Amino acid sequence: MTFSGTTLSPDQPGYDEARRLFNGMIDRRPSRILRCGSTADVAAAVADCRALGEPFSVLGAGHGVTGSALIDGAVCIDLRGLDRVEVDPAAAAARVGGGATWGLVDAATQELGLAVTGGRVPSTGVGGLALGSGSGWLERKLGFTCDNLLSAEVVTASGDIVTASESENADLFWAIRGGGGNFGIVTEFVLKLHPIGPVVLGGMLLYPGFMAADVTRNWRDFILTAPDEAGGGVALITAPPEDFVPEPARGQPCVGVIVVYAGDPEKGREVMAPVIEFGPPAVDLVQPMPYVAVQRLLEPPNPPGMRNYWSGDFLAELPDEAVDAWVGSAFPPASPMTQMILVAGGGAVARVEEGATAFGNRDAPFNLHHLSMWPPDPSLDQANIEKTRSVAAAMKPWTTGSVYLNFIGDEGLHRVASAFAPDTYARLRAIKKQWDPDNVFRFNQNIPPAD
Ligand SMILES: Cc1cc2nc3c(=O)[nH]c(=O)nc-3n(C[C@H](O)[C@H](O)[C@H](O)COP(=O)(O)OP(=O)(O)OC[C@H]3O[C@@H](n4cnc5c(N)ncnc54)[C@H](O)[C@@H]3O)c2cc1C
Structure with a gap:
C-alpha cells in the first residue's frame, strides 16, 4: 500500500495550523504530519514509520487534553480526513x-x-x-x-x-x-x-452560587432513582455575561443543572419535575429543543487555544459532606471558564456486565470531572492547576480509586492502571502484547505490553 495523502513538514504553509490542538498548553512540533484520506493511507503511514523506525502519534480531532496526538519530533498520523x-x-x-x-x-x-x-x-x-x-x-x-x-x-x-x-x-x-x-x-x-428526538426536553437551570450545595443534593436525590431517560448533570461554573442572565448574576459563581430527557418532552417535564421545579432559578432554559442543541449546552464559547488542566474521579457515594466539600473547594473558581462537572452513572451503563468490555466502573454512581480552563496566559497556569488539584484532593475520601481516562490529563501509568480492575488490566496487557508487542501505539493513556 502506498501513502497518497498529504505530507506537511515544519517549513510548509499550513503546518502550524494543522498542529493546533484544543488544549492551548500543548505546543508540539511533529517531524511531519501525514494527512490521511483513506484506510489505505493510514496502513501505509504505519508501515512506513515502522520500516523507518520512526515513532508516530495518532491525531483524531485533537481534543485529548494530554496532547498525545502530537509529539515533538515524531510523525503525526492525522485522521481528520477520515470524517465520513x-x-x-x-x-x-x-x-x-x-x-x-x-x-x-x-x-x-x-x-x-x-x-x-x-x-x-x-x-x-x-x-x-x-x-x-x-x-x-x-x-x-x-x-x-x-x-x-x-x-x-x-x-x-x-x-x-x-x-x-x-x-x-x-x-x-x-x-x-x-x-x-x-x-x-x-x-x-x-x-x-x-x-x-429529534426534539427532546433539554436545557439548563442556573442558580446562584450560594444555592450550589442544596441544588446538588436535590439533583443527587432525584437521579439516584430516576428512570433511564433522565440524564444530565450538575456543573459549578461562572454565569456568562449574556443577556439571558440577570445583571447581578453575570460573572458570578453559579451552579448549572443540565436537564436532558431522552423521551417524550411532556413526560420529561413530569418525570423531571423534582429537578425542574426546585426553587426559582436565576435562569431557566429548559424547554423542548433539538437533541443537537442539547449537545451544545456545554460548548465552550471561547475560541480554541484556551489552556486546560483536567482531572477526575469516579465517586463511590456522594453524601452531604461530599457535596459540601465539592462546592467548598471549587468556589470561587480560579477562572471563569472552568467547569466542575458531576454526571451520574446508573441506567443502561450499570446493566452491562462488569468485564463484558474493557471499560469497567459500571457500578460507580457518579463521575466527577474537574475541568479547568483559562485564557492563553501562562502566568495563570499555577493557580488553575493548583485549584484543580485541590478540588480533586478534597473529594478523595469519596472516590472509588478508579478514574475515567477521557477526563484526565497525563497523571502517570499508575492512574491508567487504576482505571481498570486488576484482572481487566492484566488481560489488556496480554492483548497489547499480542497486537502491539513493541508498544508503537504508546503516545496515549498507555497500557504497556505484558512482560
Ligand atoms: C471540549 C471537550 C469535551 C469533551 N467531552 C467529553 C464527553 O462528553 N465525554 C467523554 O467521554 N469525553 C469527553 N471529552 C474527552 C475526549 O473523549 C477525549 O479528549 C478524547 O481523546 C477526544 O478524542 P479526539 O479524537 O478528539 O482526541 P485526539 O487528541 O485527537 O486523540 C487523543 C488520543 O486518542 C487516540 N485516538 C484518537 N482517535 C483514534 C483512532 N481513530 N484510532 C486510534 N486511536 C485514536 C490516540 O491515542 C490519540 O493520541 C471531551 C474533550 C473536550 C476537549
Whole structure:
C-alpha cells in the first residue's frame, strides 16, 4: 500500500495550523504530519514509520487534553480526513470515519431521528472518545458509546487492516471498548443507532452560587432513582455575561443543572419535575429543543487555544459532606471558564456486565470531572492547576480509586492502571502484547505490553 495523502513538514504553509490542538498548553512540533484520506493511507503511514523506525502519534480531532496526538519530533498520523458518516436507517447503524467529530455524527443521525451516546461538545473526536468508552448525555438510556459499537476497522501495529467485532478478533474488540488507542488505529467505527428526538426536553437551570450545595443534593436525590431517560448533570461554573442572565448574576459563581430527557418532552417535564421545579432559578432554559442543541449546552464559547488542566474521579457515594466539600473547594473558581462537572452513572451503563468490555466502573454512581480552563496566559497556569488539584484532593475520601481516562490529563501509568480492575488490566496487557508487542501505539493513556 502506498501513502497518497498529504505530507506537511515544519517549513510548509499550513503546518502550524494543522498542529493546533484544543488544549492551548500543548505546543508540539511533529517531524511531519501525514494527512490521511483513506484506510489505505493510514496502513501505509504505519508501515512506513515502522520500516523507518520512526515513532508516530495518532491525531483524531485533537481534543485529548494530554496532547498525545502530537509529539515533538515524531510523525503525526492525522485522521481528520477520515470524517465520513454514513447512516443506514434500515440497519439502524452508522459507519463513522476514525477522524470524524461528534457534530458530524449527530447531524447525520438526527436527520433520521436516530442517535447514539456521543461527546457533549460537537468538535470532540469520535476516535479518542469512543475508544475511552464514551460518556454522553444519553448514556443512562443507551449505555456508553462503546456499548453501541458493533464493529471496527483497525489498522494494526504491523500496518495490516483487520475487523474487530464479537465474531472476528473478539479479544481486540473487547480491548478497544475502553482500552483507548493502545491496540491500533480505528479507521471506521460501526455504531448502533436508536430513535431519539429529534426534539427532546433539554436545557439548563442556573442558580446562584450560594444555592450550589442544596441544588446538588436535590439533583443527587432525584437521579439516584430516576428512570433511564433522565440524564444530565450538575456543573459549578461562572454565569456568562449574556443577556439571558440577570445583571447581578453575570460573572458570578453559579451552579448549572443540565436537564436532558431522552423521551417524550411532556413526560420529561413530569418525570423531571423534582429537578425542574426546585426553587426559582436565576435562569431557566429548559424547554423542548433539538437533541443537537442539547449537545451544545456545554460548548465552550471561547475560541480554541484556551489552556486546560483536567482531572477526575469516579465517586463511590456522594453524601452531604461530599457535596459540601465539592462546592467548598471549587468556589470561587480560579477562572471563569472552568467547569466542575458531576454526571451520574446508573441506567443502561450499570446493566452491562462488569468485564463484558474493557471499560469497567459500571457500578460507580457518579463521575466527577474537574475541568479547568483559562485564557492563553501562562502566568495563570499555577493557580488553575493548583485549584484543580485541590478540588480533586478534597473529594478523595469519596472516590472509588478508579478514574475515567477521557477526563484526565497525563497523571502517570499508575492512574491508567487504576482505571481498570486488576484482572481487566492484566488481560489488556496480554492483548497489547499480542497486537502491539513493541508498544508503537504508546503516545496515549498507555497500557504497556505484558512482560
Ligand atoms: C471540549 C471537550 C469535551 C469533551 N467531552 C467529553 C464527553 O462528553 N465525554 C467523554 O467521554 N469525553 C469527553 N471529552 C474527552 C475526549 O473523549 C477525549 O479528549 C478524547 O481523546 C477526544 O478524542 P479526539 O479524537 O478528539 O482526541 P485526539 O487528541 O485527537 O486523540 C487523543 C488520543 O486518542 C487516540 N485516538 C484518537 N482517535 C483514534 C483512532 N481513530 N484510532 C486510534 N486511536 C485514536 C490516540 O491515542 C490519540 O493520541 C471531551 C474533550 C473536550 C476537549
